[in-house]
Amino acid sequence: MNYFPDEVLEHIFDFVTSQRDRNSVSQVCKPWYKIESSSRQKVFVGNCYAISPERVIERFPGLKSITLKGKPHFADFNLVPPDWGGFVYPWIEAFARNNMGLEELKLKRMIISDECLELISRSFANFKSLVLVSCEGFSTDGLAAIASNCSFLRELDLQENDVEDHRGHWLSCFPDTCTSLVSLNFACLKGDVNLAALERLVARSPNLRSLRLNHAVPLDILQKILMRTPHLVDLGVGSYVHDPDSETYNKLVTALQKCKSVRSLSGFLEAAPQCLSAFHLICPNLTSLNLSYAPGIHGTELRKLIRHCRKLQRLWILDCIGDEGLEVVASSCKDLQEIRVFPSDPFVGNAAVTEVGLVALSSGCPKLHSILYFCQQMTNAALITVAKNRPNFTRFRLCILDPTKPDAVTNQPLDEGFGAIVHSCKGLRRLSMSGRLTDRVFLYIGMYAEQLEMISIAFAGDTDEGMQYLLNGCKKLRKLEIRDCPFGNAALLMDVGKYETMRSLWMSSCNVTLGGCKSLAKKMPMLNVEIINETDQMDISADDRQKAEKMFLYRTLAGRRKDAPEFVWTL
Amino acid sequence: MGGGAEYENDLNFKATELRLGLPGTGCINEEKAVSGAKNNKRPLLETREERGSKGKSDPQHDEQETDPAPKARIVGWPPIRSYRKNSLQPKKAEAEAAAGMYVKVSMDGAPYLRKIDLKVYKGYPELLKALENMFKLTIGEYSEREGYKGSEYAPTYEDKDGDWMLVGDVPWDMFLTSCKKLRIMKGSEARGLGCGV
Numbered sequence: 093m094n095y096f097p098d099e100v101l102e103h104i105f106d107f108v109t110s111q112r113d114r115n116s117v118s119q120v121c122k123p124w125y126k127i128e129s130s131s132r133q134k135v136f137v138g139n140c141y142a143i144s145p146e147r148v149i150e151r152f153p154g155l156k157s158i159t160l161k162g163k164p165h166f167a168d169f170n171l172v173p174p175d176w177g178g179f180v181y182p183w184i185e186a187f188a189r190n191n192m193g194l195e196e197l198k199l200k201r202m203i204i205s206d207e208c209l210e211l212i213s214r215s216f217a218n219f220k221s222l223v224l225v226s227c228e229g230f231s232t233d234g235l236a237a238i239a240s241n242c243s244f245l246r247e248l249d250l251q252e253n254d255v256e257d258h259r260g261h262w263l264s265c266f267p268d269t270c271t272s273l274v275s276l277n278f279a280c281l282k283g284d285v286n287l288a289a290l291e292r293l294v295a296r297s298p299n300l301r302s303l304r305l306n307h308a309v310p311l312d313i314l315q316k317i318l319m320r321t322p323h324l325v326d327l328g329v330g331s332y333v334h335d336p337d338s339e340t341y342n343k344l345v346t347a348l349q350k351c352k353s354v355r356s357l358s359g360f361l362e363a364a365p366q367c368l369s370a371f372h373l374i375c376p377n378l379t380s381l382n383l384s385y386a387p388g389i390h391g392t393e394l395r396k397l398i399r400h401c402r403k404l405q406r407l408w409i410l411d412c413i414g415d416e417g418l419e420v421v422a423s424s425c426k427d428l429q430e431i432r433v434f435p436s437d438p439f440v441g442n443a444a445v446t447e448v449g450l451v452a453l454s455s456g457c458p459k460l461h462s463i464l465y466f467c468q469q470m471t472n473a474a475l476i477t478v479a480k481n482r483p484n485f486t487r488f489r490l491c492i493l494d495p496t497k498p499d500a501v502t503n504q505p506l507d508e509g510f511g512a513i514v515h516s517c518k519g520l521r522r523l524s525m526s527g528r529l530t531d532r533v534f535l536y537i538g539m540y541a542e543q544l545e546m547i548s549i550a551f552a553g554d555t556d557e558g559m560q561y562l563l564n565g566c567k568k569l570r571k572l573e574i575r576d577c578p579f580g581n582a583a584l585l586m587d588v589g590k591y592e593t594m595r596s597l598w599m600s601s602c603n604v605t606l607g608g609c610k611s612l613a614k615k616m617p618m619l620n621v622e623i624i625n626e627t628d629q630m631d632i633s634a635d636d637r638q639k640a641e642k643m644f645l646y647r648t649l650a651g652r653r654k655d656a657p658e659f660v661w662t663l
Numbered sequence: 664m665g666g667g668a669e670y671e672n673d674l675n676f677k678a679t680e681l682r683l684g685l686p687g688t689g690c691i692n693e694e695k696a697v698s699g700a701k702n703n704k705r706p707l708l709e710t711r712e713e714r715g716s717k718g719k720s721d722p723q724h725d726e727q728e729t730d731p732a733p734k735a736r737i738v739g740w741p742p743i744r745s746y747r748k749n750s751l752q753p754k755k756a757e758a759e760a761a762a763g764m765y766v767k768v769s770m771d772g773a774p775y776l777r778k779i780d781l782k783v784y785k786g787y788p789e790l791l792k793a794l795e796n797m798f799k800l801t802i803g804e805y806s807e808r809e810g811y812k813g814s815e816y817a818p819t820y821e822d823k824d825g826d827w828m829l830v831g832d833v834p835w836d837m838f839l840t841s842c843k844k845l846r847i848m849k850g851s852e853a854r855g856l857g858c859g860v
Contacts, residue, residue, distance in 0.1 A: 166739065168742070168744045168745070169739035169740070169742045169743070169744070169745075170738060170739050170745060171738065171739045225745060226746065252744060252745065252746040252747070253746070254745075280746065378822075384747075385747075385750060387751065418678060433741065434743060434747065436751060437751070466741060466743075491741055491742060493741055495737070495740055495741075524742075548742075550740070550742075575739070
């Protein structure tokens with residue numbers, strides 16, 4: 093292989109796209125390392141504190157596209173204080189300073205300021221794509237900067253961010269010369285938008301394929317927009333509020349008839365279900381449907397809609413669909429691969445979704461491999477049936493709203509049920525459990541879940557053995573997050589080398605002590621062991637026997653981070 | 664949907680189950696309260712356990728679940744993103760306000776109207792009892808076929824479309840969101856509603 097000129101090797105490496113494969117390629121020999129690194133364009137950094145931006149720039153000078161993730165996953169559920177970290181500014185500043193030709197930026201759970209957005213818009217002439225997921229720290233002013241200065245912008249995709257809204261001025265900032273938009277998603281913005289500017293923008297974007305509107309875009313504007321975008325593939329309907337007068341409704345139907353390419357539908361942020369029949373036209377071609385923000389759509393209207401969606405592969409829905417509705421999904425959507433059932437009332441849940449719906453889905457949908465299911469109750473029998481029906485699960489996340497609830501029929505822990513799932517689903521990569529669970533379930537997981545990469549545990553287990561089974565057994569484990577479990581130092585310190593093979597470990601409200609964490613930090617210098625201390629009483633010289641309320645550790649090449657706030661101690 | 668039947672089965676099972684616990688001990692979680700580091704969380708969870716372990720509850724009697732003052736809120740549970748949580752909550756508050764929980768009640772022949780808060784009642788039986796008390800009359804029991812047969816009175820309500828409907832036909836939740844005002848019809852008009860169609 094060393095007889096090939098570099099250009100040939102580079103050309104061959106171009107066909108290797110996955111980061112894991114490219115990492116493997118780079119480890120073959122020094123020449124391959126050099127060529128691969130200098131030609132790599134796309135990098136994924138799962139933990140922004142695992143490596144410094146300078147090091148990434150040094151290794152991959154040709155970098156054009158980067159994905160960065162910041163806060164730990166449990167930050168989504170308010171377990172991490174604001175200002176914990178995850179600031180993207182240092183990265184952007186480093187890229188700008190080194191004249192990187194950055195074109196694509198994707199961030200998840202990070203803090204990005206308006207200044208940073210401004211810096212992006214001015215530093216990278218070819219900037220094309222900005223995707224922000226669950227981020228915060230910015231306002232529509234930052235979006236205005238992106239709109240104004242990124243002449244070749246193709247994608248602006250805002251998913252579930254907390255954005256300070258200074259009203260719809262930002263949309264007008266796209267210059268008349270900007271005609272390159274392919275994807276625009278502003279569904280999460282809470283404020284009004286300049287509707288005229290929106291219409292003009294859509295009119296001059298012939299390549300627009302994905303458009304997700306926020307609640308401020310009413311039905312008549314939607315209809316006008318749809319008339320201009322017959323090639324739209326992904327549509328997010330904003331507001332669907334009032335029963336439209338028949339003229340608007342008929343115009344909408346006409347517009348939808350032209351949209352033969354729509355494959356993905358979402359939104360309906362405020363919906364009057366009676367108008368849904370207009371969408372029955374596009375249902376037969378839909379592969380993705382997200383109604384998880386549409387509590388107004390349920391009952392007969394919802395079931396009618398679903399019956400039309402025979403090609404559906406992905407469905408996100410609220411639990412008001414009920415077991416009955418899920419049975420309709422199971423009988424209508426034979427191509428279904430992924431389903432997420434969210435609670436419509438986070439604290440009580442709708443009694444209508446139980447193990448019955450889950451079993452129906454597992455039996456009716458042969459391609460189903462990814463599920464997130466919030467429900468009122470579960471039984472071992474149901475889980476065992478699901479495991480038998482559906483050994484192809486790769487992601488299985490079950491959340492019983494009452495987190496320690498046992499089997500609803502037998503009152504037993506759900507160990508056997510989850511055990512059946514891990515035993516049967518040999519390709520399982522991600523697992524979240526809930527309900528009454530003892531150490532036994534961890535024994536099963538350690539024994540059978542060979543491909544498991546990420547697991548989330550809450551209110552489970554009895555002794556340190558539980559966590560030990562897990563760490564011992566799951567060789568491919570990358571992310572482990574635990575809350576409110578009786579696991580202590582013995583489990584934490586059992587195999588300290590393991591943590592260098594993982595991205596991160598989160599433990600909160602468990603039995604690990606400050607002393608245990610300090611001991612771990614001392615043994616493993618390549619780990620950052622961070623304690624989040626939210627109470628005033630504790631200080632670093634405190635009694636080592638005190639419990640560490642929140643601990644987050646991760647492997648890193650960058651040493652302790654310099655931006656940690658006061659309440660975060662790196663041991 | 665068989666919610667009622669399941670409730671029954673659950674009770675029977677518990678009654679005949681052979682267990683090692685002392686007589687009178689409730690669900691497993693009470694026994695568990697003795698162990699482990701989670702003591703300070705157990706008592707909170709028990710309340711929810713006891714309610715939750717009843718399994719599927721009849722939607723008409725679901726109201727004890729929609730407790731306006733939630734008792735056992737665990738931080739970060741259920742695990743859904745704040746963005747999603749925040750976007751659903753205000754809708755619920757809006758929906759409740761829009762339901763117009765205080766509704767006027769008129770009775771044929773009475774000199775003035777009354778007002779009642781529908782939210783206070785967990786279901787139809789309670790509502791009817793309250794109306795009976797308020798107006799000193801007997802309405803009796805609802806049957807799908809014959810309405811309130813045997814009574815001189817028929818409780819009706821005006822729904823969102825402006826139609827006058829017999830109280831009791833639709834599930835309680837649906838009634839709450841669609842009821843704009845109540846009217847207790849009397850005499851021949853009332854009997855007319857019970858028959859036919």
